[in-house]
Amino acid sequence: MATFKQAKRGLNERLGKLNELLNRRLHAATTSIPYEDWLETHQPYHWLAEFYQIIHDNGGFDVIIGNPPYVTFTDKSIPYNVDKFETKKDKNLFALVGEQCTIISNSKSSVGYIIPLSGLSIEGFKEFQRIIFKQRDSWNIFYSGDRNPSELFTGVKIRAGIFISRPQSSGRKFVTKYIKYYTSERPILFNKINYTECFDYISAPKLDKEIGKNVVTKIFSFDKKLSSEFYKEESIYYHAAPIYWCKALINLKILTENNLNIAGSYKKIDISNRYKNFAFILLNSTLFFYFWIAFSDCYSLTQKYFSMFRIPNVCDNSELKKVAKELSNDMIKI
DNA sequence: ACATAGCCCGTGGGGACATG
DNA sequence: CATGTCCCCACGGGCTATGT
Structure with a gap:
């Protein structure tokens, strides 16, 4: 000894x-x-x-499993130099760790990281996405960790993505939909996973079926951005932190009259006369919610998604008016 | 403007303990 | 033993406030 x-x-x-x-x-x-x-x-x-x-003789680690630190930093707050990292722009330690892991791994490595959902979805982490999505011929992502109705692990109220890549080079990349679950479902959670082939390698959208891709492709086939109709003619309010569905209101009277202290969570958008009813219905629809979930961090509904979402040319006809009126009335009933 | 290993609060199940 | 009370904490649901 x-x-x-x-x-x-x-x-x-x-x-x-x-x-x-x-x-x-x-x-x-x-x-x-x-x-x-x-x-x-x-x-x-x-x-x-x-x-x-490991690094010299074998070209890198065979297996890397990571639960990296999720810590944002600024140029001032980080006590050492990270200039060499392309993911420096993403300003989060997990991105740096992910990049370093690509350097110390090899083509025969198996890698797996659990990281915030935002890291795999939103533009703020596009350097990180570019690196880990492109480094590998094949991978899959399990999207989860929603807070509602419950968490992946007790005490961890964070939406997460699990990125897994094995050495078999099928050249195929898979994603799951955004999976929600109750605490009681944890033991059977992984049996519920249904992977589908990913069709976009930046912001790997959370889509579970072929039909999902068709829906998104159809939305993108229109030329007109929803935000192109944001004129100061009329206005509607949208809920900026959707949970189970997207909500929009013609006005906030219904909230203030019922002493619901959530009016602050609603944001106003100006909308053209012609598209007011259309936008009101759209922003309350499962279609818009589905689209937003697929591309977002599943937390904030921001301007970006109004620019991404494409719409057809519509006339504000009596049918739209009627549906909008009915929807508005139904909301008041609640 | 946007993102946040968030922040806060009500609820309900169940254990510990006291009383009937 | 049965019932009642208190308390703790996991859980679910909602959005505030702050730094970049």
């Missing part, structure tokens, strides 16, 4: 010397700032030295 300890100490000393040598070389080759300062700001870590057999 004593000899083992001795050998370990000797090994650590040699590794320390090697790291020191590598630090000196890296410092001399890359910067003119004082060595000690550079050490403090860059905190270099030599994967090649620490895991020589």
Whole structure:
């Protein structure tokens, strides 16, 4: 045992010397700032030295399973230099970890990360998406972690995505829909997964069936953006944090009259005369909710989705007026 | 304008304990 | 043993406030 300890100490000393040598070389080759300062700001870590057999002889780790830290940072708040990372723009530690994992893995690696849903869906993490989606020929994503009706793990009220990639190169990429579940369903949750082939590798949309892709393709086939009808003629209000469905109101009277202190969650949009009824019905529809869930972080309904959603040319006919009126009346009943 | 390993609160089940 | 009370905490549901 004593000899083992001795050998370990000797090994650590040699590794320390090697790291020191590598630090000196890296410092001399890359910067003119004082060595000690550079050490403090860059905190270099030599994967090649620490895991020589794995990185050098075998080209990287065979398996990487990650639950990386979800911590946002700013240029000021991060105590070391991360300039080398393309995902620096995404401003979250999990993105940096994901990028580093692509460097220390190889084509035969299996990788799996659990990360915030936003990391796989929204534009703010597009560098991260570009890197992990493109690095691999094949992968699948399980979208989950909704807070409502319950959480993936107790105490973790976060929407998450589980990204898994195995070495078999089928060239196929799969996603699930956004899966909601009750606590009691946890034991059987993974049996409920239904994967479908992904059709867009930036913001891998959460669609579970072929028909979902057809619906989205049809929406994108129209030229006109919904937001192109946002004129100061009329206005409607939409709920900016949908949970089970999207909500829109002609006015907020119904809320304030019933002392519902949620009027603050509604945002006003200006809409053209011609599209007021159409937009009111659309923003209350399962279609719009389905579309928003597919592309969003499943939390905030923002302007972006009004620009993404394409609409046909419609006339504000009596049929639309009638349906809008009925819908409005039904809401008052509740 | 947008995103937040959030923030807050009511509810209900069940365990610990006291009383009948 | 049966019943009642209190309390804790997991759970579900809703949106505030803050920094970038």
